Amino acid sequence: MRLRDLSIKWKFVVTIMIVxxxxxxxxxxxxxxxxxxxxxxLLERDLESISRVSASNCTAALxxxxxxxxxxTLSALSAKPAIEAAGLYDKEGRLFASYRRADDKNTLPExxxxxxxEKASHLTLIGPVMLKQERxxxxxxxxxxxxxxxxxxxxxxxxxxxxxxTALAALLLSSLLQxxxxxxIVELADIARQVSAKKDYSLRAAKHAEDELGLLVExxxxxxxxxxxxxxxxxxxxxxxEVRVQxxxxxxxxxxxxxxxxxYSVAHDLRAPLRGIDGFSQVLLEDYGPRLDETGQEHxxxxxxxxxxxxxxxxxxxxxxxxxxSTLRPSQVDLHELANAVLADLRRxxxxxxxxxxxxxxLIAKGDPGLxxxxxxxxxxxxxxxxxxxxxxxxxxxxxxxxxxxxxFLRDNGAGFDMAYAAKLFTVFHRLHKASDFPGTGVGxxxxxxxxxxHGGRIWAESALEQGTTFYFTLPNAEERP
Amino acid sequence: xxxxxxxxxxFLCAWVSAYAEDSLEYKVKAGFLLNFIKFAEWPAAAxxxxxxxxxxxxxxxxxxxxxxxxxxxxxxxxxxxxxVRKYKQAKDAREAHVLFIGMKGEQLAGALKALEGSPTLxxxxxxxxxxxxxxxxxxxxxxxxxxxINPASAKKAGLKIGAQLLRLAKIVGAKGE
Amino acid sequence: xxxxxxxxxxxxxxxxxxxxxAFKKNNVTNEVIVVRDGQEALDxxxxxxxxAHRDTSIQPTVILLDLNLPKIDGLEVLRRIRADNRTRLLxxxxxTSSKEExxxxxxxxxGANSYIRKPVNFNEFVEAVGKLQLYxxxxxxxxxxxxxx
Numbered sequence: 001m002r003l004r005d006l007s008i009k010w011k012f013v014v015t016i017m018i019v020x021x022x023x024x025x026x027x028x029x030x031x032x033x034x035x036x037x038x039x040x041x042l043l044e045r046d047l048e049s050i051s052r053v054s055a056s057n058c059t060a061a062l063x064x065x066x067x068x069x070x071x072x073t074l075s076a077l078s079a080k081p082a083i084e085a086a087g088l089y090d091k092e093g094r095l096f097a098s099y100r101r102a103d104d105k106n107t108l109p110e111x112x113x114x115x116x117x118e119k120a121s122h123l124t125l126i127g128p129v130m131l132k133q134e135r136x137x138x139x140x141x142x143x144x145x146x147x148x149x150x151x152x153x154x155x156x157x158x159x160x161x162x163x164x165x166t167a168l169a170a171l172l173l174s175s176l177l178q179x180x181x182x183x184x185i186v187e188l189a190d191i192a193r194q195v196s197a198k199k200d201y202s203l204r205a206a207k208h209a210e211d212e213l214g215l216l217v218e219x220x221x222x223x224x225x226x227x228x229x230x231x232x233x234x235x236x237x238x239x240x241x242e243v244r245v246q247x248x249x250x251x252x253x254x255x256x257x258x259x260x261x262x263x264y265s266v267a268h269d270l271r272a273p274l275r276g277i278d279g280f281s282q283v284l285l286e287d288y289g290p291r292l293d294e295t296g297q298e299h300x301x302x303x304x305x306x307x308x309x310x311x312x313x314x315x316x317x318x319x320x321x322x323x324x325x326s327t328l329r330p331s332q333v334d335l336h337e338l339a340n341a342v343l344a345d346l347r348r349x350x351x352x353x354x355x356x357x358x359x360x361x362x363l364i365a366k367g368d369p370g371l372x373x374x375x376x377x378x379x380x381x382x383x384x385x386x387x388x389x390x391x392x393x394x395x396x397x398x399x400x401x402x403x404x405x406x407x408x409f410l411r412d413n414g415a416g417f418d419m420a421y422a423a424k425l426f427t428v429f430h431r432l433h434k435a436s437d438f439p440g441t442g443v444g445x446x447x448x449x450x451x452x453x454x455h456g457g458r459i460w461a462e463s464a465l466e467q468g469t470t471f472y473f474t475l476p477n478a479e480e481r482p
Numbered sequence: 483x484x485x486x487x488x489x490x491x492x493f494l495c496a497w498v499s500a501y502a503e504d505s506l507e508y509k510v511k512a513g514f515l516l517n518f519i520k521f522a523e524w525p526a527a528a529x530x531x532x533x534x535x536x537x538x539x540x541x542x543x544x545x546x547x548x549x550x551x552x553x554x555x556x557x558x559x560x561x562x563x564x565x566v567r568k569y570k571q572a573k574d575a576r577e578a579h580v581l582f583i584g585m586k587g588e589q590l591a592g593a594l595k596a597l598e599g600s601p602t603l604x605x606x607x608x609x610x611x612x613x614x615x616x617x618x619x620x621x622x623x624x625x626x627x628x629x630x631i632n633p634a635s636a637k638k639a640g641l642k643i644g645a646q647l648l649r650l651a652k653i654v655g656a657k658g659e
Numbered sequence: 660x661x662x663x664x665x666x667x668x669x670x671x672x673x674x675x676x677x678x679x680x681a682f683k684k685n686n687v688t689n690e691v692i693v694v695r696d697g698q699e700a701l702d703x704x705x706x707x708x709x710x711a712h713r714d715t716s717i718q719p720t721v722i723l724l725d726l727n728l729p730k731i732d733g734l735e736v737l738r739r740i741r742a743d744n745r746t747r748l749l750x751x752x753x754x755t756s757s758k759e760e761x762x763x764x765x766x767x768x769x770g771a772n773s774y775i776r777k778p779v780n781f782n783e784f785v786e787a788v789g790k791l792q793l794y795x796x797x798x799x800x801x802x803x804x805x806x807x808x
Contacts, residue, residue, distance in 0.1 A: 060646030063517045065626075069650050132520050132560045271756040274779045276673035282781040283680065304780075311779035318758070326760075 008189075009182050016174035017167060024166040028159045039151050043082075043143070044117060047125045050080060051141040055129040058088050062096060062129060062137050070097030082147045084122065087112070087140040088129065096137065112138040184213045188220060201228040263321045270314055278307045309441075316443035319374065323450050328368050330455075335363035335408065338373055339397050342380045355387065360398035363408065365475045371451045378444040379410050379471055385438050386414030386469070394468075405474060413468035425461055448473075508546045510627045511607075511620055512553040515580055518603060518618065519559045521644035522636075524579060528601040535563040539578030539602075541593060542585035544568065550582075572596035580605060583616065590614050601640045612654050617641075621652070630654045663796050665691045666719035668700045668736065669754075670728050677781065678723075678788065685789035689796055692719065697731025700724075701739055704746050718749060721795040724771075726755040726762060734765055741770040748802040750795055 006014070054074060061069035070088050077083045077099050087108040088097040098108050106122075115138075118124040122142050129137035184205075191205040201224050207217045281304045289297060339359050347353070365372065380395070387393035396411040417425070417432045424430045426449040431442040452459045456476045463469035515538055529536070536559055538550065554564040569575040572593035580603045585593055590608065594615045597604060607620040617636045621628050631651040636643050665687075669675045675693055682691055694700045700722075702708035706715045722740070726733035733753065740746045752773040753766045766774050775791070778784050 057646065060521055060644065060650050063520065064514065064647075064650050066650050271777075271779060272671055272674065275677070275756070275777060275781070275784070276671075278779055279673065279677040279680075279781040279784065283677075308780055315758075322760075 008185055009178055012178045012182055013171065013174045016177075017170045020170035021163065021167050024163055028163060032155065032159060035155065036148075036152075039148055043123065043145075043147055044125075046147075047117075047123055047141060047143050048127070050077070050083065051086075051125050051127050051139050054086060054141065055088075055127065055137075055139040058097065058139070059129060059131040059136060062088065062090060063131060067097045071099070073097075074099035077141075080143075082143045082145075084142045084144055085140075086142070089138040089140065091135070091137055093138065106142070108140065112140050180208075181213075184208050184217060188217060192220075195224065201231055260321075263318060266314055266317065271311060274307045274311050274314075278304050278311075281307070309439075313441045313443070316441045316447070320443055320447040320450065323371060323374065323447055323454070326371075328371070328454060330366050330368055333365050333367055333369050333372055334361075335365050335372065335376065335397075336361040338369070338376050339363075339380060342373070342376045346380065346384045350384070350388075353384075353388070353393070355384065355393040355395055358394075358396045358398070363397070363399055365408070367455050367475050368451075371454070375448050375451050375473075378448045382444065383410060383412035383414060383469075385440070386416075386433075387412050388414075388438075390414060402472070405476075407472050407474050409470055409472050411468065411470040416463040416465050416467045416469050418465055419463060422461060422463070426459070505547070505549065507622075507627065509549050509553070512546055512550045514620070514627065514629065515550065515582060515605060516553055516557060516559075516564065518580055518605070518647070519564070521647035522580075522603050523642035523644070524601050525640050528579065528640075529562070532561045535565045537565055537567055537578045537580075539567050539569055539575050539581040541569045541572060541575045541581055541583045542589070544584060545607075546582075576600040576602060578602055582606065583611075586610075590616075599639070603636065603639075603641055603643075613656050615656055617643075618651075619654075628652065632656055663689045664717065664719040665689050665792070665796070666700070666703065666722045667691055667693045668695075668697070668722065668724045668728065668733065669693060670695050670725065674725075674777070677784065681785040681788035682792065684785050685792055687789075687792045687796075689720070689792070696729040697733065697736045700728075700736050701731065704740065704749075705743065715745070718746065720750070720801055721791075721799075722749055722751045723754045723791070724751055726753060726757060726766070734762075734769060737766065737769045737771060750799065750801070752791060752795065 054077065057073045057076075058070045061067070061073060074086050074088060074097055077086050078101070081101075083099075084101050084104045085106065085108055086099040087095055089112045090096045093111045095108065095110070100108070112126050115126050115128060118126075122144055124140070124142045126138060126140050128135045129139050184207075188205050191203050195201060195203050204221045204224065205217045207214050207221075281300050284292075285297065285300050292300070336359055343357055343359075347355075380397075383395045387395065390413060392413075394411075394413045397409070399406055399408050401407065415433065415438070421432050425432065426445050427442075431440060433440070449459050452473050452475070457474040459471065459473040461469055461471050519536055519538075538554060540546065540550065544550075550566050554566055557564050567578065569578070569581075573596050575581050575593075576597060579601075581597070583590060583593055583604055583606045585606075586608045587610075590606070590611065591614050594604065603618065604616045605618045605620070606616045611619040612630060612632050612635075615635055617632055617639070619630045621630055629651050630653070631643060631648060632654050633643055633648060634655060665682075667675070667678060669678060675695075679691065679693075682689075692703065694703050699709070703710045703713070704718070706713045724733050724737060728736070733755070737751055737753075740749060740751060747770075750772045751770070752775060753762075753771045754775050754777060755762065756777050758776050763774055775787060778787065
């Protein structure tokens with residue numbers, strides 16, 4: 001875990017500790033250095049005074065040539081454990097008396113060097129032995145640094161203890177002191193976390209003081225309140241919208257039901273009177289035919305054919321509404337087979353017609369077989385119908401590619417139409433030909449378009465008068481999977 | 483004649499060698515006399531100013547011959563010149579700071595009596611010197627020259643003898659004290 | 660042919676006249692009983708109401724049933740025919756103007772023997788009625804009489 005990812009509380013504690021410990025370390029280092037040099041100076045002064053005392057204690061022995069006495073005097077140095085060795089030299093530089101600590105391995109120099117203090121692996125002091133302003137000899141004192149190293153050892157423990165105690169005190173104090181600073185921030189972060197996790201904007205942070213943190217808490221709470229207000233407004237709007245949608249859906253469903261009921265009654269109730277009109281027209285013709293002149297009989301025939309056209313119209317409308325209402329049950333369909341079945345029906349109805357028909361095989365599509373049958377009924381029926389006046393009627397049904405997609409096409413060489421009216425081709429009840437030329441209700445293509453659209457497809461036509469027509473349609477749900 | 487000559491040479495040699503022995507001993511003793519000055523302390527009045535020399539006196543027999551003069555020649559102690567004087571009368575010797583007394587018996591006792599009250603460090607080598615009231619007596623110990631000191635009589639005379647010197651000496655007291 | 664009665668359940672007087680004419684044109688000699696609503700149809704079949712005096716042993720050979728009927732509709736009539744032991748085996752042909760999928764499914768579901776949509780063209784209607792009569796009264800073997808008991 002990196003420091004910057006620590007909780008702010010620990011950051012605070014760690015920072016305070018770092019500051020305190022480095023401050024105390026710096027002080028301890030300075031103190032140590034100062035004390036060390038003081039100790040060193042003390043050691044030197046101590047050595048100097050030792051050598052001076054020893055020298056002055058030995059003056060008589062030296063003067064009266066009593067090395068025994070001098071040795072006795074120097075042996076008193078054993079009370080100073082740091083002193084390794086000492087030597088007393090006479091005026092001529094000959095070793096007169098000496099002292100060596102039991103464990104000392106170095107020998108005393110044959111002759112004393114020049115006066116002075118030498119600091120190396122040992123501290124060596126060479127000085128004069130004076131008597132009444134007269135130099136009567138030389139003293140040599142050698143000391144180790146044990147005094148200094150003992151002091152370092154002892155003071156290191158003390159300093160380490162001080163540093164440790166400071167660190168502990170810093171930890172304790174910063175843990176106690178961080179509360180008033182950081183408690184509001186920690187609480188704020190906690191509230192923010194809860195708000196984010198529970199999406200509960202009704203939570204509020206407590207304000208503890210009128211300082212910057214207090215302001216932060218206040219503004220945070222204000223923000224939450226704004227979000228809450230906006231949220232509830234949004235929720236209300238959404239609820240209202242939902243209610244409205246439900247109302248509309250209900251309205252639509254009711255309207256749909258009414259439409260269905262209407263269609264049903266059209267099917268049922270309008271057919272019955274039509275049957276009456278047709279039936280009784282026939283009765284009239286049969287029973288009273290001879291009493292009517294030719295024109296009268298012709299009028300009655302017109303009444304009958306009008307009723308039958310109306311019956312056809314009603315049927316078409318009904319099947320169109322059925323197309324709209326029935327649920328789609330798609331499956332794999334071979335349009336080639338379907339087309340052949342339709343064509344067989346057409347040939348049966350008009351056995352006298354000679355039509356050259358080409359149907360590609362197979363033409364696999366995915367769709368509702370019943371509805372696709374209605375599509376082919378209408379399109380092939382149209383082609384059949386509009387080629388009836390051609391000497392060499394030709395119908396072609398197949399599949400091609402356009403814009404990278406499979407497109408079915410149905411081409412005839414029939415009457416065709418003016419492309420200026422292409423837009424109205426699929427409008428219900430809209431016909432581009434006179435009924436006397438080609439019978440029809442104007443519902444078929446509208447039904448076909450509805451079916452293709454329900455399959456997610458598109459239908460369009462290309463034509464020119466007397467040049468024939470080509471219908472194109474796509475069935476996206478029918479795309480072959482590679 | 484030849485025989486007499488040989489005997490003469492023999493005696494001469496013996497005397498010379500005895501003198502030579504004596505002379506080494508007294509040369510050391512002469513040095514000691516000088517060095518005593520360095521470890522003893524006189525009352526300020528006795529020492530006078532720097533121009534006043536410190537006097538080493540010899541009363542009675544002089545065993546040093548010329549050695550004492552040689553020893554002190556050109557020597558200074560604490561800025562004072564050192565001079566050697568010979569005295570016939572003890573009362574004259576009161577001016578000496580250090581006085582070697584080459585006397586024995588009644589003669590010694592009289593001399594010491596005459597020196598009483600004078601800040602003079604008295605030095606001798608006769609056996610009874612300390613008992614007679616002398617302060618420092620030369621002795622031969624382990625073939626080396628040493629000395630005995632009676633600090634009490636020195637103190638009586640107003641002299642302070644340095645602790646270091648006392649440490650080298652055998653401390654004695656006069657009989658009857 | 661007294662025992663081969665055709666029961667026509669039809670509320671539309673025009674259709675009744677045209678139906679009877681169609682029978683006549685096909686030289687149908689069977690007795691055709693016409694009832695004009697669902698209630699009357701059931702009364703006739705179960706010898707109740709106005710038909711209480713009727714001989715219950717005589718039941719129609721085929722029932723031509725319209726669906727859109729006053730009082731009790733055709734499908735309900737069919738359900739009751741199939742629910743009663745005396746009539747459950749009687750052949751019932753639904754003769755109606757509806758081609759609704761729902762009506763077809765419910766009709767067959769309740770046990771209709773056939774479903775014919777009345778054509779608007781009278782000539783076609785006459786032809787259909789002729790075929791009906793021929794099939795149900797002459798070609799078809801009715802269930803044994805004992806089952807009607």
